[in-house]
Amino acid sequence: MSPVLPRTRPEWQAALASLPSSPPKIPAFFFAHGSPMLAFPKDSPRLSSDPVMSHMGPTGPLAQFLADFGKTLLEKYNPQGIVVFSAHWETPGERLVTDYGDPNPLLMDYYGFDQQLYELQFKSKGDTGLANRVVECFKDAGQLARLTNKLEPRGHDGRGFQGPGLDHGVFVPFRIMFGEEFMDVPVVQVSIDASLSPEKNWAVGAAVSKLREENILVLSGGLTIHNLRDFSSFSPSVAQKPYHDFHQAVLDAVTASSPKPLLSLPQHPSFRLAHPRAEHFVPIYVAAGAGLGDLQGDTSIVEQDKAKVKVLSAVYGSVTVAFGV
Numbered sequence: 001m002s003p004v005l006p007r008t009r010p011e012w013q014a015a016l017a018s019l020p021s022s023p024p025k026i027p028a029f030f031f032a033h034g035s036p037m038l039a040f041p042k043d044s045p046r047l048s049s050d051p052v053m054s055h056m057g058p059t060g061p062l063a064q065f066l067a068d069f070g071k072t073l074l075e076k077y078n079p080q081g082i083v084v085f086s087a088h089w090e091t092p093g094e095r096l097v098t099d100y101g102d103p104n105p106l107l108m109d110y111y112g113f114d115q116q117l118y119e120l121q122f123k124s125k126g127d128t129g130l131a132n133r134v135v136e137c138f139k140d141a142g143q144l145a146r147l148t149n150k151l152e153p154r155g156h157d158g159r160g161f162q163g164p165g166l167d168h169g170v171f172v173p174f175r176i177m178f179g180e181e182f183m184d185v186p187v188v189q190v191s192i193d194a195s196l197s198p199e200k201n202w203a204v205g206a207a208v209s210k211l212r213e214e215n216i217l218v219l220s221g222g223l224t225i226h227n228l229r230d231f232s233s234f235s236p237s238v239a240q241k242p243y244h245d246f247h248q249a250v251l252d253a254v255t256a257s258s259p260k261p262l263l264s265l266p267q268h269p270s271f272r273l274a275h276p277r278a279e280h281f282v283p284i285y286v287a288a289g290a291g292l293g294d295l296q297g298d299t300s301i302v303e304q305d306k307a308k309v310k311v312l313s314a315v316y317g318s319v320t321v322a323f324g325v
Contacts, residue, residue: 005251005255005311005314006311006312006313006314007313007314007315009061009064009065009068012065012068012312012313012315013068015310015311015312015313016068016069016072016312017072018310019072019076019310019312019322019325020076020325021075021076021077022076022077022078024213025212025213025324026077026079026212026215026216026217026218027212027291027310027322027323027324027325028205028209028212028218028219028220028287028288028290028291028322028323028324029073029217029218029219029220029287029291029312029320029321029322029323030220030221030222030283030284030286030287030288030319030320030321030323031066031069031173031219031220031221031320032062032065032066032173032221032222032223032224032313032315032317032318032319032320033086033087033169033170033172033173033221033222033223034056034062034063034066034172034173034223034318035056035110035168035172035223036110036113036117036168036172037052037053037056037057037058038056038057038058038062038063038066038172038173038176039058039117039120039172039175040053040057040058040117041058041116042058042059044057047059051235051237051238052231052232052234052235052238054235055234055235055236055237055316055317056234056235056317056318061313061315061318062315062318063176065312065313065315065318065320066173066176066177067176067177069177069312069313069320070174070176070177070178071177073177073217074178074185077215077217078215079185079215079216079217080185080214080215080216081127081130081185081186081187081188081215081216081217082185082186082187082188082216082217082219083130083134083188083189083190083208083211083216083217083218083219084166084170084187084188084189084190084218084219084220084221085189085190085191085192085204085205085219085220085221085283085286085287086167086169086170086189086192086220086221086222086283087169087192087221087222087223087226087279087280087281087282087283088109088155088167088168088169088170088279089154089155089167089169089189089191089192090191090192090193090194090196090279091191091192091193091194092193092194092195093144093193093194094144094145094146095135095138095143095144095145095146095190095191095193095204096145096146096147096148096154096190096191097131097134097135097145097146097147097148097188097189097190098126098131098147098148098149098164098166098188098189098190099126099128099131099132099147099148099149099188100126100149100150100164100165100166101125101126101128101149101150102125102126102183103123103124103125103183104124104125104126104165104166104187105150105163105164105165105166106120106122106165106166106171107154107155107157107163107164107165107166107167107168108120108157108158108159108165108168109155109156109157109158109167109168110158110168111158113158118158118159120171120172120175121175121180121181122166122171122174122175122180122182123180123181123182123183124166124171124174124178124182124183124186124187125183125186125187126186126187126188127186127188130186130188130216131147131188132147133211133214133216134188134190134208134211135147137207137208137210137211138207138208140207141203141206141207143203143204143207148164149164150164151164152164155167166187166189167189169221169222170187170189170221173221174187190204190208192204192220192279192282192283192286193282196277196278196279196282197282198262198263198265198266198282198285199263199285199295201282201283201285201286201289202263202285202286202288202289202295203289203294203295204285204286204289205218205220205285205286205287205288205289205290205291206289206290206292206293206294206295207289208290209289209290209291209293209324211290212290212291212324218287218290218291219287220283220284220286220287220290221283222279222280222281222282222283222284223280223281223317223318224246224247224250224274224281224284224317224318224319225239225243225246225247225274225275225316225317226274226275226280226281226317227243227273227274227275227276228276229276230273233273233274233317234317235316236316236317239316239317242269242270242273242274243270243273243274243317244316245269245270246265246268246270246271246273246274247274247316247317247319249265249268249270250265250319251311251314251319253265254284254309254311254319254321255309255311259288259292259295262284262285262288263285265281266278266281284321287321287323288323290323290324291308291309291322291323291324291325292308292309292323292324307325308323308324308325309321309322309323309325310322310325
């Protein structure tokens with residue numbers, strides 16, 4: 001029987017409260033970063049009439065969770081920096097690490113939304129020392145990495161230009177988690193591996209695991225269900241059974257005693273329905289690597305201590321997990 005996992009606000013608040021305060025190593029987190037729907041006006045009539053907006057929008061359970069999550073992270077860990085990975089930035093072979101200075105620019109990498117969503121604000125700062133430390137971690141692990149700055153575009157902005165910046169998988173949830181002005185803790189973003197290989201992205205996370213001992217918070221954002229071809233997939237009230245089956249498979253995998261079920265999720269019968277492309281799912285492997293370290297030997301027999309993995313939110317399609325608790 002699967003364990004009872006937090007799906008309501010009192011339950012996830014209890015899970016967040018149970019995280020250890022000021023541990024020797026900060027846990028690494030896979031978090032549901034949502035979408036621009038989180039930034040819709042709270043008085044939008046669609047919030048009550050559209051089941052997807054009511055679940056994924058600014059008054060839904062994910063928005064509520066993110067507000068509680070961000071507050072908990074700052075109170076329990078008082079981090080000296082945040083290193084964040086996002087489903088929306090992938091590079092082949094080489095990790096790019098932002099060295100944007102103050103403030104971090106925003107890349108509004110979405111299209112077709114109302115003008116007000118292109119006027120969103122999230123003021124944060126980078127840090128060259130932290131960015132260089134991240135590059136050093138990758139090089140120590142035998143991986144390629146380099147800095148990127150404001151002069152190097154990384155994608156197409158929905159406002160009509162190629163540009164640098166934190167993407168919406170970072171600044172949209174961070175606005176809820178930390179507020180629209182967040183200048184106390186530097187934020188550095190790192191690309192995931194474009195191979196979308198679970199093992200390679202696990203290794204990406206493992207390379208930066210030592211940062212957890214240096215009071216640096218490692219966050220990796222995506223979604224456990226993400227099918228833009230079928231918007232019903234984003235709401236539990238209208239999603240078909242295969243989506244719910246995959247949601248449960250994710251929860252079973254992260255609470256298993258071995259990493260094999262987690263690594264095997266791309267072979268689940270409903271995986272390609274839940275993720276026509278895997279970029280929103282593989283960030284969970286980055287977080288697992290950062291929290292649990294390198295995979296050793298045969299992953300079919302490597303056991304992980306269940307106490308080191310904690311589901312903080314089991315909300316449909318928006319699972320958030322702490323690794324290395």
